[in-house]
Amino acid sequence: MTEQASNGAAAQGEQNPQFSLQRIYVKDLSFEAPKSPEIFRQEWAPSLSLDLNTRQKALDGDFHEVVLTLSVTVKTGEEIAFIAEVQQAGIFLIRGLDAAAMSHTLGAFCPSILFPYARETLDSLVVRGSFPALMLAPVNFDALYAQELARMQQAGNAPAQA
Template sequence: MAETTNGDARGASEQGAGEATNPQQFTIQKIYLKDSSVETPGAPEVFTQSWKPEARVELNTRRNTVGEGLYEVVLTVTVTATVEERTAYLCEVHQAGLFTVAGFESNATDQLLGAYCPGVLFPYAREAVSDLTGKAGFPPMTLSPVNFDALYARQRQREAASAESADDQETDNPG
């Protein structure tokens, strides 16, 4: 009987030590299409013209705290295709996901939510854009891969430069 108790105590202490050494948790809870739309203001005339569009792609991300360590990240992809300066179509997809992020330092959490999670969502958004544009009667729009780590780093640099410039203005113009 004493062996079982010692074994259970040792197992519980080893489990506690394992949790203490690895408290970080990242889990994809759910990936879902939050919103999507496609507009074809140039139809039907656009279908009678030669198809040589210019496409503009915009990417935006936002995050919301849903609960303790639970975040919703939404990747918005907007594609505007024009032919001869007329809008052929406007396609917008809001691809979302619920992610558990716990036990990370704030910088690491910010990087996960700002770069890694949008990277996870992008293939789903890419597929939705392709499907919607194809169903709208156009050749399916296939988006190029995106380096979200580079976009995140660029955004951080802009924020740092903006904060530095604001600090300089406060120093130059004391109130």
């Protein structure tokens, strides 16, 4: 009876979803201040442009790499003060999810884990360039994921998902 219970638990354990963060790392980092030092002598009236992108790649077994890219361009007037970009990546072990749940996990949940690391890396990079800290606002990756799904469904590129 004990053997049957342990075999049943092992079989059930294989069916339970599993999620584990394996590693977080900076994949690429870039900073440019093309108008320095002149830009430091101008009045500071910044305008910020943020581009955000994610991509994922299946690795061996149930491991997946997710890369969150944040690209920031800050101008003061018409002059570019600086351009900063970080590719913050993570390796995640994910198993036992259906296709819709896997898509959501890779497209929204994993990027939301990576975002605070990317934000801190960008902030530190900008401060090292002698500019004021960025203090990027939090991002709702669930909403962005839902918008992207809707866009893809409208274009006929993705099946409807719950």
